[in-house]
Amino acid sequence: MAPVVQIEEIHKIYESGEVPVHAVRGVSLDIHKGEFVALMGASGSGKSTLMNLLGCLDRPTKGTYKLDGIDVSGLDKNELADLRNRKLGFVFQGFNLLARTSALENVELPMLYGRHRRMSTAQIRDRAMECLESVGLTNRADHMPNQLSGGQQQRVAIARGLVNQPQVLLADEPTGNLDSRTSVEVMGVFQKLNEAGITIVMVTHELDIARYCKRNLILRDGVVVRDEAVKDRSIAAEELAKLKTAETAAKLLASPAA
Amino acid sequence: MRFSSTIRVALRALRRNKMRSILTALGIIIGIGAVITVVSMGNGTKARIEAQVAALGRNIITVYPGSSSSGGMRGGFGSSVTLTVEDAEAIAAEVADIDGVSPEVRDRNQVLANGLNWSTNINGESPDYPYIKNWNIVAGSMFSDQDVKSLAKVAVIGKTVVDQLFPNEDPIGQTLRIRNLPFRVVGVLDVKGFSLFGSDQDDVVIIPYTSHMKRVSRRANISTILVQGASPEKLDVVKQHIEDLLTQRRKGREPDFTVRTQEELAATATANSEAMTFLLMGVALVSLVVGGIGVMNIMLVSVTERTREIGIRLAIGAHGRDVLTQFLIEAILLSLLGGVLGILSGIGASNLASIYMGIPTLIAPWSIGVAVGVSSVIGLCFGFFPALKAARLDPIEALRYE
Ligand SMILES: Nc1ncnc2c1ncn2[C@@H]1O[C@H](COP(=O)(O)OP(=O)(O)OP(=O)(O)O)[C@@H](O)[C@H]1O
Numbered sequence: 001m002a003p004v005v006q007i008e009e010i011h012k013i014y015e016s017g018e019v020p021v022h023a024v025r026g027v028s029l030d031i032h033k034g035e036f037v038a039l040m041g042a043s044g045s046g047k048s049t050l051m052n053l054l055g056c057l058d059r060p061t062k063g064t065y066k067l068d069g070i071d072v073s074g075l076d077k078n079e080l081a082d083l084r085n086r087k088l089g090f091v092f093q094g095f096n097l098l099a100r101t102s103a104l105e106n107v108e109l110p111m112l113y114g115r116h117r118r119m120s121t122a123q124i125r126d127r128a129m130e131c132l133e134s135v136g137l138t139n140r141a142d143h144m145p146n147q148l149s150g151g152q153q154q155r156v157a158i159a160r161g162l163v164n165q166p167q168v169l170l171a172d173e174p175t176g177n178l179d180s181r182t183s184v185e186v187m188g189v190f191q192k193l194n195e196a197g198i199t200i201v202m203v204t205h206e207l208d209i210a211r212y213c214k215r216n217l218i219l220r221d222g223v224v225v226r227d228e229a230v231k232d233r234s235i236a237a238e239e240l241a242k243l244k245t246a247e248t249a250a251k252l253l254a255s256p257a258a
Numbered sequence: 259m260r261f262s263s264t265i266r267v268a269l270r271a272l273r274r275n276k277m278r279s280i281l282t283a284l285g286i287i288i289g290i291g292a293v294i295t296v297v298s299m300g301n302g303t304k305a306r307i308e309a310q311v312a313a314l315g316r317n318i319i320t321v322y323p324g325s326s327s328s329g330g331m332r333g334g335f336g337s338s339v340t341l342t343v344e345d346a347e348a349i350a351a352e353v354a355d356i357d358g359v360s361p362e363v364r365d366r367n368q369v370l371a372n373g374l375n376w377s378t379n380i381n382g383e384s385p386d387y388p389y390i391k392n393w394n395i396v397a398g399s400m401f402s403d404q405d406v407k408s409l410a411k412v413a414v415i416g417k418t419v420v421d422q423l424f425p426n427e428d429p430i431g432q433t434l435r436i437r438n439l440p441f442r443v444v445g446v447l448d449v450k451g452f453s454l455f456g457s458d459q460d461d462v463v464i465i466p467y468t469s470h471m472k473r474v475s476r477r478a479n480i481s482t483i484l485v486q487g488a489s490p491e492k493l494d495v496v497k498q499h500i501e502d503l504l505t506q507r508r509k510g511r512e513p514d515f516t517v518r519t520q521e522e523l524a525a526t527a528t529a530n531s532e533a534m535t536f537l538l539m540g541v542a543l544v545s546l547v548v549g550g551i552g553v554m555n556i557m558l559v560s561v562t563e564r565t566r567e568i569g570i571r572l573a574i575g576a577h578g579r580d581v582l583t584q585f586l587i588e589a590i591l592l593s594l595l596g597g598v599l600g601i602l603s604g605i606g607a608s609n610l611a612s613i614y615m616g617i618p619t620l621i622a623p624w625s626i627g628v629a630v631g632v633s634s635v636i637g638l639c640f641g642f643f644p645a646l647k648a649a650r651l652d653p654i655e656a657l658r659y660e
């Protein structure tokens with residue numbers, strides 16, 4: 001089967017500053033359906049730039065990108081928007097939920113655009129509830145983002161990314177604003193989705209977070225310097241169970257003093 | 259994006275900043291309110307003038323001294339010496355389809371009675387006068403043709419004069435003195451109120467025009483000639499006949515008179531109030547433009563504030579057009595809100611104006627439609643630039659915006 005993401009000798013040069021910045025210098029990459037990829041690398045190595053290219057939010061200076069077999073270089077602004085709407089899901093570092101808009105309505109948002117226009121209000125609602133359920137947040141559907149914890153907000157964002165049944169879910173530092181336990185919870189959600197067949201590409205700084213993925217790519221100065229399968233993968237469910245026993249033990253130790 | 263959700267999003271955005279929305283709409287509220295009020299005043303004044311013109315009498319044609327080209331209609335009173343009793347008699351004798359003619363001589367003078375005195379209008383008229391003016395005599399009767407012929411010292415007086423000179427008694431049969439000449443009161447006119455030009459029509463003493471010319475003012479010419487046409491349809495023909503007759507009587511001299519029908523008079527009177535209405539409308543429109551700029555300003559603020567939201571929408575598949583419509587609708591709703599509040603305050607203001615300032619007002623239904631239309635157009639025009647700015651944002655930069 002053809003890869004979902006197929007990039008060849010892709011370059012990105014930012015010309016906006018005084019000196020042009022060569023942020024991505026010739027990356028070639030195939031990502032197949034069902035993969036779970038972590039993009040790693042030092043700050044400034046070009047991870048976000050590459051993610052923006054993968055997400056069709058930005059155009060490469062050079063090279064070709066085929067998403068699900070479609071060459072995106074020939075598409076105009078609106079066609080790119082439709083492609084993003086249809087084939088991609090986004091999870092951002094800062095959650096980027098609409099403020100003062102309920103969790104449910106945030107999840108509904110992608111269905112208000114593109115080909116989904118013809119769906120009925122009830123269908124949209126049902127589909128959004130389904131996705132909230134898959135991230136375990138049905139009981140928070142009516143909450144506003146400021147009434148949700150960071151982990152819950154990120155789960156709403158994931159649900160929003162899933163709602164149009166994308167080919168690839170793209171996440172730039174999805175755990176960047178979360179504590180380690182919540183990070184593991186979010187990775188648990190990703191692992192569950194990945195098992196259900198969803199392709200995920202995420203950026204992370206943290207090695208132990210990358211170990212929840214199946215494949216790790218390491219970028220340095222805009223080139224991929226390492227590309228390897230994760231051996232001895234962490235399983236979020238197990239890690240959470242471990243954390244729980246550790247907490248209980250800590251509580252038992254603390255209680256006599258109290 | 260679907261229309262219903264666009265409206266919902268826009269309403270939510272406006273509700274989120276209630277105070278700001280109201281303050282922004284204030285310019286539009288004032289502008290629309292002013293338009294509604296001004297139009298209602300113009301409308302009310304026009305209606306009042308029309309009523310007053312109707313009260314002038316039925317099918318009235320007035321002949322003024324002085325030609326219309328020299329502005330004689332206004333300035334001619336007393337200065338031109340061109341209309342004569344013979345002119346009036348010729349009209350009465352020769353023009354068809356007329357019901358009455360009254361040569362008018364007007365003057366102001368001191369009147370004494372009962373040891374009281376009062377400065378009032380002394381009008382010389384023919385016995386046709388009350389009939390022409392559609393003005394009832396409530397006590398006594400009008401003087402007769404015989405009185406005109408004999409230069410009789412008789413008077414018919416208005417309500418104001420009655421109040422001033424005969425406060426506690428029946429004026430009929432009493433004597434009042436004009437220029438020291440005793441006049442017997444034979445009739446009292448019904449109350450008529452204020453005229454088109456704001457004068458008290460009841461402040462009048464009417465005497466035979468002959469007595470006026472020979473005894474009181476001692477002049478050879480008359481002020482105006484009042485003619486009553488037999489029917490409204492023939493008024494223009496009658497007017498033409500009068501003009502022809504008077505021209506013919508002047509044997510080739512420059513026409514030194516002006517003939518006006520009641521409708522033409524009304525048009526002249528409403529012209530002033532219409533000019534005033536247009537002037538005030540101009541001021542109101544300026545306020546609307548200022549209000550529109552306010553809308554534009556706040557929409558620019560709104561776009562900047564919600565840059566990240568715009569970034570999210572664009573990233574997940576909104577087209578520039580979707581964002582454009584969203585902000586346009588928000589701007590239109592904002593100024594429509596101003597429009598609706600403006601209509602309400604305009605209605606309120608015109609009620610206040612008529613209750614406390616006595617200005618006649620009449621809300622014109624079309625002005626409400628225009629107000630709604632104008633405020634949406636303002637929203638559309640002044641919201642377009644901010645909305646375009648939003649639609650042209652780059653999703654990556656918008657998402658990164660702090
Ligand atoms: N819009 C831009 N204009 C100019 N230069 C840019 C722009 N965006 C990124 N760069 C430059 O491109 C290089 C790669 O940036 P990028 O954001 O992809 O790094 P990153 O790997 O995501 O870093 P971090 O881990 O800190 O997020 C950096 O040197 C950065 O300064």
Ligand SMILES: [Mg+2]
Pocket residue numbers: 047048049
């Ligand atoms: Mg980055």
